[in-house]
Structures are given as structure tokens and as C-alpha cells.
Amino acid sequence: MTTQLRQNTPSWTFFNARPTPPASGNRIPHAVEGDQVAELRFYGTSIPASIQQEDLARLEPKQWLSDNLCTFYCYEAGNAYLKGAPGRAKDLVVLHARTWHLANWTHGFPKNVRVKGAIPTLEHKYVAFPGNDSETHFFLCIIIFPRDLLLEFNPSGPVRTTALILNSLQQLPPSNPKEKVRSILFRLSEGRPLRDKELARVKVLHPLMPQQPNGYDCGLYPGHFLSVFLGAPEAFTAHILGEKTIEGAVDEIWNHSRIRYARQNLKDLVLASSEIQQAAFDFNTDVPLPVS
Template identity: 20%
Template structure:
């Protein structure tokens, strides 16, 4: 599988080119040792540590308990010596690339979790693609075990799916993932789950009822710009701003009247940091659904290209879900996995909640289990420990 060192991490403001300039772990320990007994850290170091240097969060926590809470650390782990002990226990082997577990629930391929990946489950560490893949795939596998019929209505894409789609040329982006759906019709699924890493930030996308975006075989006369937006058990009309794709490919913002319908295709964005541009995201995924429909010959040949673009644009409705917000800069991957677990445990309940609540100002504890977020890292660690024992025994 991929080199873990190249895995995506979340919620850091640095670019790939600057990652090589960050201090190595040994340098971080030395820096921490030299400053552990000093006065409260300089504010410039404090600002950098939240984003770049998780180990410094330990020192910040020693001087300011509020920072320990922001970093998601329990109160008994704020001392450097205790952090070192946690670090030692988190690495089962001497080599960070040692395999801890190969998770292959279907028997084909597998997710390779190394000691370096496992260490990212510690408080203050950023999730990479390996942990996101494991967390989401494990939740989906549990659904397959408990409700295989419902699981047939779900498709879970890899965390690399969206990054491949974001090619400068949309046709090239689609070609890179075209064969991923060669054995099934994506539009027959009711729920499409897409983990997204964009600008080093993780969030979750769910496409509900993709079949609702398909046009009839014959193009109708062009009506006024009307978009159907599903709200369970309601039949209402409201006005929203939507993104339009011009003939030159540029995006415009226009006002459209939205009629609620349970048969529409809805793109839900579950972002714990409230920083996602739904316009750009929607453009990429609308283009993907359009290309997928054309490639699988689900669109009549009488459609004009521009009219077909407009149809898909008007029938894929963006909806920013009201979800719990992270309180630090390192937990967006944790939140993504948690949202996926909650959704897959009861998709219809989650969809109904997200549609009805809309832009409410509070995320309901009864649906999102916010208290469970604090245990997410520990729960995943215990799950990997248990599965690792079984995997090693079967080797």
C-alpha cells in the first residue's frame, strides 16, 4: 500500500513544500525539554504550536489548562515525561513503518495501518488518510454485518476519490476514477459517501438520491430556474442562492426558487470547521455525476451539452448540515469518522434530521452523540488493538 509518510493530514495551514521544513520529532522533543520549565511560552510559539507542532501543545497545557482542553488532551497527560511514555506505548515496534494491522474485511486488498498511523490516534495528532479509510470502512463493514440489505444502497468512496477529481481539466479528473464504478450503476445507490481532504482539512460529503439528478431521455423546454430541494414530509417553497455554470465554465451566483421534493438529489456537506466552499465542491461533484451519467449511457443523445449541464446543476442541491463544531485545529479527521459512523448506523434518521434542521444554530445531541466524540480516538485505538490480535493470530 502507499507509503504512510506521504499520507494526507488534516487541519494544518502548511503546504507540501513547507512540510519538509518542519522540525523532526527529535527536534520537537529537544525544544520541549528546553522550554518545559520556562515561563509561559511566547505568543508566537503558541500560535505556531496549535497548527504545526502537536508536542508543544503539551507545554502550553502545562502553563494553561484551557489549552489542554483545546488540544483534546486529558489532564493527566500534560507533562512531557508522561507524553513520552504515551508515545512509547503507542509505537508497538521499533520502526514507525512496522505493520500493526492489515484490515481487509472483504478479503480483497486491505488497509495497512503502521505504527506511525497508530500513533496519530494520540490526542493532539492529526488523522491521515489511513485512519480515515479505516474508520469509515470499519463503520460500513459493521453496517454490512448488521443490515446487508441497507448496505447495498450505500457506496463509500476512498479518501483519494475527490482529490483525483480535482484535476485542472474536468475530463481528466473523471477519467482517473471512471473504472471505480465499472461493476455497478452508481445511480442505483441511495447514499454516496465521500471523505474529502481539501487544503489539509477533512470533511464529509453525502450525496443523497443521486438518481434524482438524472434527466428524462428527451430534453423538455427550458423552464424558469427551479431547483427541487428535499425536505422529509414537507411541501414548501423558498428562495436560495445557487451556483450557475456559464457556457465558458465560469460560476455565477443567481437566485432561484426552490420547491421541496423527496425525489431530488441533495449534496450534504458535514464540516466540523465551517470553512468549506460549497460552490467549488458542488461544481466538482455535479460535473462528476454528469460525466458518470453520460459514460454509463443514462442520458439521451438529443440533449445539448449546455442544457445537460444546466439540468444537473439545477437538480443537485447543496445543503450544509448542522453538525458539532471542533474546538481545536487537529480533530477534523476525528469528526469525519464520527459523522460517518453516526450516519451509517441509521441513514434515514440522519437524512431526515439534516433536511428538517437546515441552518439551525445547534447540533442535536440525540442525533450526533457529541459526547461520543471525546472518546473517538480511544474507541478506534481499542478497535485496532482487538483486530490486530485477530490478524496476527491468523497470519
């Protein structure tokens, strides 16, 4: 069985949702809270992607992105998906790049990755986040069907929970991904009972993905991969699991040619966000002027 995406599904969530550049002509953001110039959250998450003044230089060509810039891209792709797919808020959670090192979070970081009142993480169909295992290379992790592991929802049925590692440099895979994913799932359960035996057997798949032609664009690929995946998540899930193949070469399936626009698109989004934040700051007349 094969699937043809181009005729029946939306294309590239992030690309379709990208706003026009700021109209004011102010292309140099001013710091509005210390060195912070922009901030973005995925709906219901507790940890923002906070862009600092020093991060802006990383948006220039041939620069390696920070974890916040990489997360900003993924958050925007996820938010664009929710805006374009009404009624599917229960499908998706996008988390910060720090999630890959969730076991190392101590004081200074919230224990819960979702805000009070939001649907708990593992009750969603897809949990996605960029990861950086060695502080040298970003990849995207998507955990599909995590709800199957929750004992209260699935006490005895089949468990389909699988982690997908979408990696633009196959020669730099994360180390011990199965152990890492099991630890992340356990912590994201927030103490709720899991199917322990099935948790120990959760699969981690490394599908064939487009490969970056350089050593500095890896931070752009998690957001790009997530955006393409969210264009037709069920079809891509079936494709990666080998249940129903999508026709075409790997680069064509994952719209690799559009990665050339990703850096400028991300830069436009950060600058637009910075202007919104600056306008909100200026509107608050109770904020005292800086002391000279």
C-alpha cells in the first residue's frame, strides 16, 4: 500500500503559517527585559523559548542555533498546527529542547512541563521536542501514542508507544536513546502509574531522513521535520512504522528543498515577536524608566 500526500493533505504547516515581516521597518529589536528580546510558548507549556539579545547573531547564515531558537521554531510549527486543525488540541504537545535532559532538571526549572489546567503531557497522541545529546547536534524526537502507557487509560490493551528520532546527521545519533526515552516518559508521567513492562520495551526508531549538507544548520531541521510531519501526522506515522508507504524519494517526502528558507523564516518570526513584546512593554506605562 502506498500513500500520495501532495493531492490530499496540507503542505508544510510552518511555511503556510509564516507571517509577513514587521511593517514598522524596525529590524533591530531592543531588549525589553534584561537581554530578552522575544519569547514564545507552545499552548499549555510551562517553559518558554526565551530569545536573548546574544541569540540574534545565531540567526545569521552559517551560525549554529541555540536551544531556545531551535525550540522557538518547533513551538511555532506546533502552534500553527493547532490553529489550522481545530478540535485537535488533544493530539499534540511540543516541549522545550531541555526535555531530552529532563532527568538533570533541578532547582530553577519547573518539575511540570504543562501549566496548571492543561491536558497532561502523556494524554496526547504526539509528544514532540528537539534534543541535543552532546551539545553539538540537534535532532527531533516524536513520541507517538504515549497515552497507551498510562495504566488508568489502558490497563490491558496493546501498547503502541514508539519514539521516533528524526536526525539530519545520521553519523551523530544520540547515545542510549532507549534508556533516555524511557526516563523521559517516566518523568513526564508525573507520578501516574505506567505499564512498567511495556515501558521497558518501548521501541526507538531512526527512520531515513534528509541529510544536511553542512555542519551548522542542524538546529533548523527539528522545526522543519516537525512542520512537515504535522502536515499529515497520521500518514507520516504510518509511513515511518512501515504500515503504509508514502511514495517518493526521501528528500521529496520531507520537502528538503524548503530548508533553504527556514533560517530567514525563523529570523522574521523572532523579529516580529520582538516587536510585539516591545509594543507590550511600551504600553505598560507603570514600568519605570531606566536609571542613567
